[in-house]
Amino acid sequence: MSNESGNKFGETAGFIHGYIQEDLKGELNKVHTRFPPEPNGYLHIGHAKAICLNFGIAELYGGKCNLRFDDTNPAKEDTEFVNSIQEDIRWLGFDWEDRLYYASSYFDKMYEYAVLLIKKGKAFVCDMGAEEIKASRGDLVTPGKNSPWRDRSIEENLDLFERMKAGEFANGEKTLRAKIDMASPNMNMRDPVIYRISHMSHHASGDKWCIYPMYDFAHPVEDAIEGITHSLCTMEFEDHRPIYDWVIKEIGVFDVIPRQIEFAKLNITDTILGKRLLRNLVETNQVDGWDDPRLSTICGIRRRGYTPRAIRNFCEMIGVAKANSTVDIQQLEYCVREDLKDGTPVAKAVLDPVKVVITNYPEGQSEFLPVENHPSNETLGKREVEFGREIYIEREDFMENPPKKYFRLSPDKEVRLKGAYFIKCTGCEKDEEGNVTTIYAEYDPETKGGNCTTRKVKGTIHWVYAPSAVDAKVNLYENLTIKNENSENILNPDSLKTVDAKVEPSLADVKPMDRFQFMRLGYFIADSKHCRKDNLVFNRIVSLKSSFKPDKA
Numbered sequence: 001m002s003n004e005s006g007n008k009f010g011e012t013a014g015f016i017h018g019y020i021q022e023d024l025k026g027e028l029n030k031v032h033t034r035f036p037p038e039p040n041g042y043l044h045i046g047h048a049k050a051i052c053l054n055f056g057i058a059e060l061y062g063g064k065c066n067l068r069f070d071d072t073n074p075a076k077e078d079t080e081f082v083n084s085i086q087e088d089i090r091w092l093g094f095d096w097e098d099r100l101y102y103a104s105s106y107f108d109k110m111y112e113y114a115v116l117l118i119k120k121g122k123a124f125v126c127d128m129g130a131e132e133i134k135a136s137r138g139d140l141v142t143p144g145k146n147s148p149w150r151d152r153s154i155e156e157n158l159d160l161f162e163r164m165k166a167g168e169f170a171n172g173e174k175t176l177r178a179k180i181d182m183a184s185p186n187m188n189m190r191d192p193v194i195y196r197i198s199h200m201s202h203h204a205s206g207d208k209w210c211i212y213p214m215y216d217f218a219h220p221v222e223d224a225i226e227g228i229t230h231s232l233c234t235m236e237f238e239d240h241r242p243i244y245d246w247v248i249k250e251i252g253v254f255d256v257i258p259r260q261i262e263f264a265k266l267n268i269t270d271t272i273l274g275k276r277l278l279r280n281l282v283e284t285n286q287v288d289g290w291d292d293p294r295l296s297t298i299c300g301i302r303r304r305g306y307t308p309r310a311i312r313n314f315c316e317m318i319g320v321a322k323a324n325s326t327v328d329i330q331q332l333e334y335c336v337r338e339d340l341k342d343g344t345p346v347a348k349a350v351l352d353p354v355k356v357v358i359t360n361y362p363e364g365q366s367e368f369l370p371v372e373n374h375p376s377n378e379t380l381g382k383r384e385v386e387f388g389r390e391i392y393i394e395r396e397d398f399m400e401n402p403p404k405k406y407f408r409l410s411p412d413k414e415v416r417l418k419g420a421y422f423i424k425c426t427g428c429e430k431d432e433e434g435n436v437t438t439i440y441a442e443y444d445p446e447t448k449g450g451n452c453t454t455r456k457v458k459g460t461i462h463w464v465y466a467p468s469a470v471d472a473k474v475n476l477y478e479n480l481t482i483k484n485e486n487s488e489n490i491l492n493p494d495s496l497k498t499v500d501a502k503v504e505p506s507l508a509d510v511k512p513m514d515r516f517q518f519m520r521l522g523y524f525i526a527d528s529k530h531c532r533k534d535n536l537v538f539n540r541i542v543s544l545k546s547s548f549k550p551d552k553a
Helices: 015-024 045-061 081-091 104-117 130-136 154-166 217-223 236-250 275-283 298-304 310-319 329-340 445-450 507-509
Strands: 030-036 064-069 100-102 123-126 177-180 191-197 211-213 230-234 258-264 352-356 368-374 382-388 390-394 414-417 422-430 434-443 470-477 481-483 489-491 497-505 515-518 522-528 535-544
Touching: 015 045, 015 230, 015 258, 030 177, 030 230, 045 064, 045 081, 045 230, 045 298, 045 310, 064 081, 064 104, 081 298, 081 310, 100 104, 104 123, 104 154, 104 191, 104 211, 104 217, 104 236, 123 154, 154 191, 177 236, 191 217, 211 217, 217 236, 230 236, 275 470, 298 535, 310 329, 329 522, 329 535, 382 390, 390 422, 414 445, 470 507, 497 535, 515 535
Parallel strands: 030 064, 064 100, 230 258, 352 434, 470 535
Antiparallel strands: 123 177, 177 191, 191 211, 352 390, 368 382, 414 422, 422 434, 470 497, 481 489, 515 522, 522 535
């Protein structure tokens, strides 16, 4: 198992270490964890937290971490999801080495263990339908009622279960249920279904099986077969722990008994987390596939331009706890920004261009001016950018009737063009609707490089040379959800805004996933899905600044 950043997320696992150290009694190299996704969708950033935790704990204690696909439900699973999950984990920087497993590989063993439970009188075949079983379970104050088929003989149960396997019965006609306690205060212990009939091809086992184990039966068996020492999972599985323990105890053949430890799920403000919700957005075409940069899917945030190191640092920063809480999305963006700020080269781009004509600059001439590729990282060197009579600036960097303390371009006011010259506005043209179409200015040739010893200007703006500027589409993202007047989360109709930009010609040769800091505008990435030489598309990763401040305590 390798991790390119030397991830220390395991060290922030807090209470989990107490349990592990109690179990280890000073012995290292005996921790064995696993990440067990169900391949029924793409992973999201909540899964990234679980990945960092499981691989991080194993690495911290010199142990191992398995990747295991819990593929026990053929109705929703697909090899597309299997492949994407492996890609996401590798992108995050983790390696399961040769420990790739599938629940479906254990189907024969699981069937044997189910037969063993029947022989012990601990499981029975039930003829009740799903709604009947649900109605018979009672509620938190009312005990459930025994199935009329609960006292079938062992021989009859063995025969019926074998016939279920042979495909003699229709979906839902029969189930195999554990025989535990219909009066248990834990609803999960009220004779849960452990096998159901499903006449459906499986992505891995094909048509070999028409009965499939339920998660509450399969999951603890998988952990035990693989010798997992610590089963780390989110809090919704806490009430399932008794059934997991019951399954392992009643089967009674395992050398290693996994210890389950629960932790709180990741919640982020204005962020949709949950496979069902994400899947609905994709299948109803409300987003541009599973990798839409607005989504919380790992492939989505990868396309958005987030880095694996930023995600690992975010998971380390928020830590692990028992209590549910919600993390501000600005904390995630802070980690992304911090990871990008020192090594991302600067490029010139104007997202809402308006032309400036510098009337006293010689017509038909241009010059190349040196500019740094990063404001503080000298190792990134310098490049030359062209400058001449016509340039583009941001529309918001000009105002005809500015308020006080407006330090950008306005009539008779002077600004610095970053890396070029001082210019003073001498007038502008407008269209019939009053929109500025062209700004006129004069430059001071004595201020080359944007420097002047005789006077100062407070405003500095960015620009691109108009004749050589390249057209580009730029996607600007906002949160996918917002709150309406009733404080309910709804989809944000303004979550994506695409603008026609002008960028410096060096960006014409970008490769998908190349990242840049667009001067004064934020961090951007060449879109991995749509960007090509004849169709430049950039996604804004994050803005340059945020109000979030990390806790220094």
